[in-house]
Amino acid sequence: MTLDLTTAFAGKKALITGGLGFIGANLAIRLVELGAKVMVVDSLIPLYGGNLFNVEPIRRQIRVNISDVRDEYSMAYLVQGQDYLFNLAGQTSHLDSMVDPYTDLEINCRAQLSILEACRKQNPTLKLVFASTRQIYGKPEYLPVDERHLCRPVDVNGINKLAGEWYHLVYNNVYGIRAVVLRLTNTYGPRMRIKDARQTFLGIWIRRLIECQPFEVFGDGSQLRDFNYVDDVVDALLLAAADERANGGIFNLGAPDWLSLRDLAQLLVELNGGGSYRIVPFPEDRKPIDIGDYYADYRLIQQVLGWEPKVPLREGLARTLVYYQEHWQHYV
Secondary structure (H helix, E strand, O other): OOOOHHHHOOOOEEEEEOOOOHHHHHHHHHHHHOOOEEEEEEOOOHHHOOOHHHHHHHOOOOEEEEOOOOOHHHHHHHOOOOOEEEEOOOOOOHHHHHHOHHHHHHHHHHHHHHHHHHHHHHOOOOEEEEEEEHHHHOOOOOOOEOOOOOOOOOOHHHHHHHHHHHHHHHHHHHHOOOEEEEEEOEEEOOOOOOOOOOOOHHHHHHHHHHOOOOEEEEOOOOOEEOEEEHHHHHHHHHHHHHOHHHOOOEEEOOOOOOEEHHHHHHHHHHHHOOOOEEEEOOOOOOHHHOOOOOOEOOHHHHHHHOOOOOOOHHHHHHHHHHHHHHHHHHOO
16 A cells, blocks of 8 residues: 555655755655655755755755765754655766765765764664665666666676665664665656766756757667656655655666667657767776666565656656756756
């Protein structure tokens, strides 16, 4: 049985790390609509996607704290009195993690331990949802990938996100801090970073389309991927937070309408009413960390929490293009 989210969060206090970023801002907007008292925490480091315009619709209804999750003293203060912590802050670029592995280690690994220690010492009764990534699986041995698949990350980002997952599960199991891990696949939609490909390759594709420039598809374009519209990901985060059956669990997100990157590129051009793309060889720095085909088996979260994606890819991409056509100046 799926919980009624319209009543689960009314009057509750929710803290969102990375709350001015893509997923965090969309989550904050939904929580405000549900009647929650929301605080967002973000470092606003230029490379990581935080953008004050992302919360423009609710800017007078939330509290914004500009702080870094690596600051353990700030986190020790901020977690006090919270009912929920949505832990979305992170360094998302796989390539950057290989160029600067120590920063990735600090943000995606050590900072997670600091957050959990803050919860243990200051507020052990809150519920914590950690946003992880499908990158921890590495190159799939079989498709669709379920939660029993071996975890063999192909880059530093995947290794550190995997460590972050297990810190959360250890604190759930040992200290009773209720924690859930969601392994996100390719997430897209309004408010995602489009300046470059640090958050998702779809961002730079959309920028090039709107700028009437060709975008690049690496490899031969046959790689298969699945995609979740951000509203569906927000639903999953809320269900994981509200439902006690999720505690201590790891859940894949995914979608039924997976497709090749070439087909995705053609669909984007069609929805945009024009544009072009080029199939180009993998850059030398990206080829070793590409995972090939990937799409997830999300039946576990479907069975336990009743979650399933609702927004078809075509509809979600169309909404996304409209958003950036309307708000272009705030994202480039």
